[in-house]
Amino acid sequence: MIEKEALESLRVEQFAFDEASEAAIPAILTKYPEGRQASAVLPMLDLAQRQMRRTTGSAWLPVAAMNEVAERLRMPPIRVYEVATFYLMFNRRPIGKFHLQVCTTTPCWLRGSDEVVAACRKSTGIAGWGETSKDGLFTMTEVECLGACVNAPILQVNDDFYEDMDGPATENLLAALRHGDVPPAGSALGRQGSAPADGRTTLLGNGC
Amino acid sequence: MVKLSVDGIEIEVPNGTSVLQAAELAGKEIPRFCYHERLSVAGNCRMCLVEVDKVPKPVASCAWPVANGMVVKTDSPMVRNGRRGVMEFLLINHPLDCPICDQGGECDLQDESMGYGWDRSRFREPKRAVREKDFGPLVKTVMTRCIHCTRCIRFLAEVAGVPQLGATGRGEDMEIDTHIKLALSSELSGNIIDLCPVGALTSKPYAFIARSWELARVDSIDVLDAVGTNISVDSRGPEVLRVLPRINDEVNEEWLADKSRFAIDGLKHRRLDRPWIRRNSKLVPASWDDAFHVIAARLKGLSGEKIGAIAGDLADAESMLALKDLMTALGSRNLDCRQDGARLDASRRDFYLLNTTIAGIEQADAVLILGADPRREAPVLNARIRKRWVAGNFPVGLIGPAVDLTYHAELLGDGPASLARLLAGEHPFAAKLRAAKRPMLILGEAALARADGAAVLAAAWRLAAEFGMLRPDWHGFNVLHTAAARVGALDLGFVPGAGAKDFSAMRAGAVDLLWLLGADEFDAARIPPAVFVVYQGHHGDRGAARADVILPGAAYTEKHGTYVNTEGRAQRGRLAVYPPGEAREDWRILRAFSAVVGHSLPYDDLESLRRRLAAVHPAFARIGSLGAPGCADPTGPAGDPAAVLPTPFSYPIANYYQTDPISRASPTMARCTETFSPRLAQAAE
Ligand code: SF4
Ligand code: FES
Ligand code: FES
Secondary structure, three states: OHHHHHHHHHOOOOOOOOHHHHHHHHHHHOOOOOOOHHHHHHHHHHHHHHHHHHHHOOOOOOHHHHHHHHHHOOOOHHHHHHHHHHOOOOOOOOOOOEEEEEEOOHHHHHOOHHHHHHHHHHHHOOOOOOOEOOOOOEEEEEEOOOOOHHHOOOEEEOOEEEEOOOHHHHHHHHHHHHOOOOOOOEEOOOOOOOOOOOOOOOOOOOOO | OEEEEEOOEEEEEOOOOEHHHHHHHOOOOOOOOOOOOOOOOOOOOOOOEEEEOOOOOOEEHHHOEOOOOEEEEOOOHHHHHHHHHHHHHHHHOOOOOHHHOOOOOOOHHHHHHHHHOOOOOOOOOOOOOOOOOOOOOOEEEOHHHOOOOOHHHHHHHHHHOOOOOEEEOOHHHOEEEOOOOOOOOOOOOOHHHHHOOOOOEEEOOOOOOOOHHHOEEEEEEOOOOOOOOEEEEEEEOOEEEEEEEOOEOOOOEOOOOHHHHHHHHHHHOOEOOOOEEEEOOEEEEOOHHHHHHHHHHHHOOOOHHHEEEEEOOOOOHHHHHHHHHHHHHOOOOOEEOOOOOOOOOOOOHHHOOEOOOOHHHHHOOEEEEEOOOHHHHOHHHHHHHHHHHHOOOOOEEEEOOOOOOOOOOEEEEOOOHHHHHHHOOOOHHHHHHHHOOOEEEEEEHHHHOOOOHHHHHHHHHHHHHHOOOEEOOEEOEEEEOOOOOHHHHHHHOOOOOOOOOOHHHHHOOOOOEEEEEOOOOOOHHHOOOOOEEEEEEOEOOHHHHHOOEEEEOOOHHHOOEEEEOOOOOEEEEOOOOOOOOOOOOHHHHHHHHHHHOOOOOOOOOHHHHHHHHHHHOHHHHOOOOOOOOOOOOOOOOOOOHHHOOOOOOOOOOOOOOOOOHHHHOOHHHHHHHHHHOHHHHHHHO
């Protein structure tokens, strides 16, 4: 698996930070004391992955980008590969425009993540984890607890959390994305933040 | 100092010692996989668990510092249980393939499982399997066996300075890999085979060749560079199967360079196993008698002036002395050992030694490297420089073409002219050198193999004098040799006597009979046809190709020989296997021939020859150790420091893997050349 990924990611031979990224780099680097620039490897990789999304529509990290980060931070490339392969948020092969990250950990599962998964499968045609739909729009990944269990189940699309999902809500969301709309993130039930789903139970002004 | 007790034994150890080290000092052995005294502490295998009073859980002793009054138990029920648990976890994903594993019989995991393993498994789930990696022609992987101790990663990053391995992925998907399919390009990569506590990394050329208990082991000395690495030679029957490093903290610590480890398959190829005589421009097999008589006939009537001898890079001191004595008996003083024409000055020993000593590098606080590429000329010594550099506050300056030495070297220029600039204080590095208390310089032998070699030597010496490197308590002047034989030859005086012919004169045809003792490092084909060439050596290389008579000698693994390393340390190599066919130990060949020409050399056995060696130079009397340190006399070598030429320095080794007759005959080294210097490999075809 790793081998295949490595091969694919080798295909992109060139990577250079573009103007927008360059503008962000000094702010990242100054967060770390002189001589400890290697600490910036995570934000730099993230920056590179975001640039890939911006410029190619697919948020992933080719080896060339990892090498560029290594060069910038004056660290051996292998130290960057170690980090990039450790964190699952870094994609080491091209992914779809929308990265569907379905949480299937216990709370989400109890609250119906199976339906979310089934809906994703149905409307994208993706069969298994890690696959990308034929139209190149969606990649579906299984993720562990996203830390938002109180609004379970969660479907994270790129950076945003769509909460309180179920089958139909998922299908609607994907349809909208396919048409180029990006619905607002947050609860599908329309609740405010993580407030109780059936209305407030405190601060009702009646002394409770 | 800290006082503690280990299993009831009271000991005192320095602050900062780990419990594991303290236990060792108390004579208690602690099992370990990830800990290695020459690498940083990783603390990830947990095999070294011990019980420390007042600490509720077992602690990893390698990563636990001692404290006053600590009470350590290394063999309590808690400890044993803990280690058993660790062992069970380690074995969960470890395949049960010891019968087909090359590490079998010398495997730490196997050994420890005898003490802490269980003969059953409670693990019912599928075991993980890891894809093999291709780390190049030397290191074979069976990555499913890996226990993730990270020794290999740490060695390459810390000691070798070529950080190519890492732990990619996470959790069950963690793998030791380069991630981008690199062949490990460190000249020290073979050491990770020794370090790997299991059979995950093994020797590719040695794969499935032998079991450790079938091998006969002989302690010896490596000759493929001038470091004098202490090795053990493992053989079975007539074959040398493996070379491993032996620990010698003064020389190689416990490392061995890849060429020295892997070129040994060259000992089986292109061997000269019988005498040959050239008849009608064709070499034909001959008997020893015939060969001797052809040479004797050619010698008849030749005056000593018309006879010469050149000693090669791998020659042992015994045979060089025998050859010198033979030449003296024949009336010749035309001797040379400097096949590269280096203007080494043999008049005083510290003009040609690495005086600081290899271990002494760790005491230095600045180094200037002149026309040397220690990474390829002496990888193990380079690791010592790097070790010092890693420790910090160690400016490194380099004069010569830019080259990656595995540590940062400030480039100060590419030729000897930069010496003058440094002397004049025109470069900021001069200030660093001046500020240093124990500065040293390393002069490459190749920097002397130029028309202005004598001037370079004098200029380097003067620089050493100017920068306070030549003091009674510190000798910072160093010559880095590339040939194992060279220092011994210089000690013996295997150089032209006054007015006699040197290497270039002899090569150009100034003698009528030229005796090459394993001299292959120059273009022998250019020796004029009129010169009668005797080649005594073990490989059919350049020298043999030009020879009129070939006398088959012994390679370093096939004879008892003394070699003096670049520091001036005489060490003894030992016979591991017998020379092939009719080949003989070299000094015996010379002794036998001397009788044929009526000048019998005055030694009949090795002991008397070695007594003579010790009489010729005291270095040969103190095997394994060095002479007095420091510089007693700062007077420099003859030569005009101002006469240096503007030509840039160049490095002698273009392809690390093929530098001598043995490595040129080695299929493994040929594969390395293909992998790491594809251009050179093509050019050679
Ligand atoms: S390959 Fe060997 S040395 Fe490297 S981490 Fe695995 S077990 Fe340790
Ligand atoms: S379990 Fe899904 S967010 Fe925590
Ligand atoms: S030796 Fe201590 S944790 Fe590995």
